[in-house]
Amino acid sequence: MPLKILSVDDSKMIHTVIGKAFKSYNVDLIFASNGVEGLAAAAREKPDIMILDVTMPVMDGIETLGKLKADPSLKDIPVIMLTAEAGKENVIKIARIGIRDYIIKPFTEQLVVERVGRVIDLQPRGTSEAKVKTLDDPVNILVVEDKPAIIEQIRDAAGNSPWKIIGCGQCGEAIDYTSKEIPDVILISISLPDKAAFNFFQMMRANQRTKSVPVFGLSVKTAVEEQNQAQAIGFNGIFTKPLDMQELQYRLSKAMGLDTSKRYFQLEGNAMFVRIPNDPSTIVATEMTGYIQPKLREMVDSGLSKLVVDASEVQKVDMGIIKMMLNIVQNAKELGVKFRVVGTQAFGDQAQSYEDTKDFEIYPDRQSALSSF
């Protein structure tokens, strides 16, 4: 359920600014143009917070607040007052009548989000109803690094994927960027001068809009003290230079919660194909293994019962590959899924030397495996 924010103000301009401020959050905005309408909306909608203007026609904010606090069913609604009058006397007066905070006009969108975020737990839009992003969806990766070559390497690694790399040489540029856009993930060199990466990290975590964005440090292997410091204050992880681009892609995908199952699982016609990668690193094996059970359940749930395990890329069979194959086969058997294995002659020969795979019938290509069902 989205949180409800009630904005009571006689100006549509203020409603527009508040609407823009919260557009990327999972909230329902309710607008009222004076105190009378505001109280009616509060009784009807039971908002999680009210943003209340002071100067309004019909019933001003001070009177509205008094009536709200006098109503047992509404008195617990937290109120943030919005006022164009910053004088000490005015601020003291409104603070005495039971508000959670106040905002002086003019105000930025960022400020109103920050103040509201101190009172209610704002969640970025989409986190609850969650259309899970996949590898085909565009994502923005902010790279804060004073070595342009590193930014270029990351950009090259992204290649033709929909991943957009935003390179910033200094934290100031990155702060400007994050004030306008919320990146999906941030990479920052922890060796920037004056501990800038650590200050930047703390700014991101203190800001309601960016507090959930994963932040990874970039570091040389030997800068152990800096790496420990980054881990201690809550960085999501560290990548050491020279960067292993495969590791970078896989860990960033995971941090962004991307559905990467397409790397291994494909539905074609009335069968599911699962690709066994050659010489998988631990991170690849872990990622792939994590998808086996849910993807097989998904295929059964959607009425499919044919699985082709394609190991034709595998050049050398080792215990890692055998474990992966067994995991697939075991899940397939439990779910009543028929399976076939595709591989090269060399794969077949090597598989025969393992007790668990020696009886596999190996097909030379996907087509022959499919037609054998």
Place this chain on the structure above:
Amino acid sequence: MHLVSSFIRGGMREIFSTMLTMEITSVEDIPDEIEPPLRLSGVTGQVSLAGKFNGSVYLNFPEQFSKVCACSILGSTPETIAPEEVNDVIGELTNMVTGSLKSKMTDRGFNCQLSVPSVMRGENVEIDSNHINIKLYNEFHYDGKAENVIKVYVFARLEE
């Protein structure tokens, strides 16, 4: 320059920068005093002050520039924006400028209350004020263009 003019200039720059992301400049080489009555054209926001500092603050915009300002905050286009929407933005900007002035005057012991803003439109609208001793005029430009002008008038009196 009158102290109230310095408050107006600071408030105007801050409000336009924060709410409209417009960096406006105050015109420095003109006197900040003016004698009413005046005739204004375009769109004018007005807010009254009552108390130890009482009078009125007026923000006057050429019609086309009032649309530009309103569009920059509402995300509309000058061709499609409704006059009521422009009035709303001009009224709220006038409220903010007067609220900012009120805060500074209250902190100096001149407490006062604000009215809700009103907005006037038309050619040669006459404004006048009686029994006042503060008669100020400040002019602001945006983007260095003479047509992007905002004229701010303060007609007020300090009560002992």
